[in-house]
Amino acid sequence: NSKVIQTPRYLVKGQGQKAKMRCIPEKGHPVVFWYQQNKNNEFKFLINFQNQEVLQQIDMTEKRFSAECPSNSPCSLEIQSSEAGDSALYLCASSLRGQNSDYTFGSGTRLLVI
Amino acid sequence: TQTVSQSDAHVTVFEGDSVELRCNYSYGGSIYLSWYIQHHGRGLQFLLKYYSGNPVVQGVNGFKAEFSKSDSSFHLRKASVHWSDSAVYFCAVSASSGSWQLIFGSGTQLTVMP
Numbered sequence: 483n484s485k486v487i488q489t490p491r492y493l494v495k496g497q498g499q500k501a502k503m504r505c506i507p508e509k510g511h512p513v514v515f516w517y518q519q520n521k522n523n524e525f526k527f528l529i530n531f532q533n534q535e536v537l538q539q540i541d542m543t544e545k546r547f548s549a550e551c552p553s554n555s556p557c558s559l560e561i562q563s564s565e566a567g568d569s570a571l572y573l574c575a576s577s578l579r580g581q582n583s584d585y586t587f588g589s590g591t592r593l594l595v596i
Numbered sequence: 597t598q599t600v601s602q603s604d605a606h607v608t609v610f611e612g613d614s615v616e617l618r619c620n621y622s623y624g625g626s627i628y629l630s631w632y633i634q635h636h637g638r639g640l641q642f643l644l645k646y647y648s649g650n651p652v653v654q655g656v657n658g659f660k661a662e663f664s665k666s667d668s669s670f671h672l673r674k675a676s677v678h679w680s681d682s683a684v685y686f687c688a689v690s691a692s693s694g695s696w697q698l699i700f701g702s703g704t705q706l707t708v709m710p
Contacts, residue, residue: 484639513696523684525700537696573639580696584630587639 485509488574488588489556495564495595503591504556507576511586513537514551516559519571519590531557532580564595598623598689602701610709611679617672617704619661619687628690629670630698631661635683643685646670657681682708 485508495501507514516528529539531551539549546565551557561568571590577583601620609615621629628647632640644655651663661672670687687701 484641486639488639515697517698523686523703525686525698527697530696575640584642584645585640585698586642587632589639592637 486588505574511576600701
């Protein structure tokens with residue numbers, strides 16, 4: 483069982499709907515990452531946090547995606563207006579340090595946009 | 597720009613066989629290399645990493661990998677596979693400075709026949 487808890491496991495949304503997923507990082511891990519894994523096993527980095535602060539994010543994240551990691555609450559990733567191309571497995575990972583550190587991944591949230 | 601190449605999309609072996617999963621990278625500076633395993637429908641599980649020191653690193657479940665700077669490789673090996681080793685294996689590289697992201701290879705599907 484993963485020490486990073488992601489909910490829900492599956493999410494089905496219509497195009498244009500909001501899609502929100504949550505992640506509880508491993509206890510004591512201040513660094514959190516979100517990745518998108520498509521059906522071709524291609525990974526795309528979306529955003530990462532150290533404690534509550536955004537460290538890096540890609541342009542896609544800035545436009546339709548929003549994410550936060552509030553203190554004492556789960557981290558979240560929300561797609562404001564889902565598109566068919568957003569259908570993928572969204573993986574949350576946490577680590578003790580950002581660099582040269584093992585990542586603990588959650589089981590992922592599989593999003594299907596119909 | 598870092599790249600990771602996994603030349604074999606599929607590898608099939610019999611239980612008890614040895615296996616080598618190939619990974620080559622391109623990056624000019626010092627790097628951090630790792631292997632992850634993903635069972636069907638699950639998240640990624642950390643296997644092992646290399647950053648410095650002994651080029652042969654031992655991981656979980658009998659896996660090991662050898663770093664070679666001259667060949668730009670970080671191949672994963674196991675002496676005797678079990679059916680439960682059937683999964684997709686991802687090689688990943690992250691820069692030791694700057695970006696904290698992981699750059700993943702395309703994955704190798706390992707199938708262990710009984």
